[in-house]
Amino acid sequence: MNNDFDRIGRASRARRAAVRAVTYALLTFWALMVLFPYYWMLLTSVKSYSAYNGEYVPAFFTLAPTFQNYVSAFSEVPLARYFLNSLIFTVVTTGLMMAVIIPAAFAFARLEFRGKNLVFSLFLALMMIPNELVIITNYQTITGWGLRNSFPGLILPSVTSVFYIYLLRENFAQIPDELYSAAKVDGTTDFKYLTRVMMPICKPTIITIVILKVIECWNSYVWPRLVTDDPAYFLVSNGIQEIRENGFGRENIPAMMAAVVVISVPLIALFLAFRNKVMSGVSRGGIKG
């Protein structure tokens, strides 16, 4: 009898171990699929031009790493300029957006005024409008205002996001009414209540929104491509496309990869630093995929 128990126990333990091994194998396989392009871009970026072009069969490692490609990336193409443009675009767009959506979310969550519910429903309806539908007229508008190849032209249509207003309003609305009444009794103004009480309480949501918008701005490609054709105003996405089509001469792939590494690092660093914030933010409000 005891032997039977042992045997069945051993068998089920063995089966569980096998399932576990297969699970880890599959997970590791996909992890390698995800990591491999990053490895390849890092590897290629430290191969020298002649070494890379001499490899008919690509080598999986290099024994003579060089940083020459990073020097080329900054000296032969205006990578620093693309980088700076993206930085300005990201900071100003995100800043402006926060300045616009925080008061709007506050008005929807806290203030009482005529027409509030109607406007809020209209805002919610706007969430369903895809960007592709409005970008055509925006292009005509910005061109008409003579704002092509300028920062206002890049930034203005990218500022609003109905979804973030909605997300923030939901968070603001969770703050108990008693706090507001107490503040009112103390004679606090609405603006002071917003900046001193509501914003600190909702700081996690605000940070999440900022991070999501930064990711969106850093990776934006379509709108910048439409309104800029002067490389002096290219953002990193357009810069990388320009480098691919005209920079370095077509064959200098190691230098291209160095440029790709440089523009990928900031967001990866941001993600690793704020891992939990980014992931919870995306699962609440991510729209890509």
Place this chain on the structure above:
Amino acid sequence: MDKRQNDLKGWLYLLPAMLFLGFFMVYPLVDVFVYSFEEGYNSASQTFFGVGLYNYAYVLHDPYFLQALKNTFILVVITVPLSTIIALLISVGLNSITPLKKLYQTVYFLPYVTNTLAVGLVFMILFKKTAYTDGLANLVLAWFGRGPVDFIDGPYWAKMFVLCFYTIWVVMPFKVLILTSALASVNQDYYNAAKVDGTSPFRIFRKITLPMISPMIFYLVITGFIGAFKAYSDAVALFGTNLNAAEMNTIVGYVYDMLYGDSGGYPSYASAAAILLFAVVFTITLVNLSISKKNVHY
């Protein structure tokens, strides 16, 4: 406080948002329909000949649009089911382990925070065959005794394969993230009850896990459809900006090409194409919704 003053204050707080939305969303939304019905619109002189459906007819007969339509449909039909199934497998695996789980989650999420254009360039290099090298993908093919294929400038199916592969790679983080948290939130009592009854793991998955997370799967299918129909920058990353020449254009790419670039200057055609796209996406979302009413357990 005075009621009118309250009204004024509310609208004042809303004013910046209303201005931005008015200029860059509401007005364009009306305008895109106007454009799409204006025949022979000229960007330079801002004049047009007449009003009618000519722009739609033109777009629907344009071989480039039909090519883009075909590409987009193939992309949607392949990537949406495949990416959802793979993401489900990965999430189930991820949820069954404890050590290293966080590490795997972090790795899987990386593509979400990487510039699609930048990594697309890496994929291009991995798959491209040049005079100097067959590229890494062909090296792998050679291990299995298959001949070199140029995935970037070669046959149609090869280019479509790379596009689908890259699209799946890009959309996976979001799906894995959503499904992992959905799986983690299934009440453990159900599993314990099933274990007591001696239910097989496969049956547990089909009868408990799938129904419990079906709303999230359904959400991913809908957002997946919408996202795949709007595919564009992934294709640009792989095949360059001249997608028509590469036979790899998408509907959104067609809209932008009509608007700007060497083939641009036709906002009316672009508008008609954008509205057709929106109509397709809208219809499919409605169909999805009606199917879900029967099969999704809330």
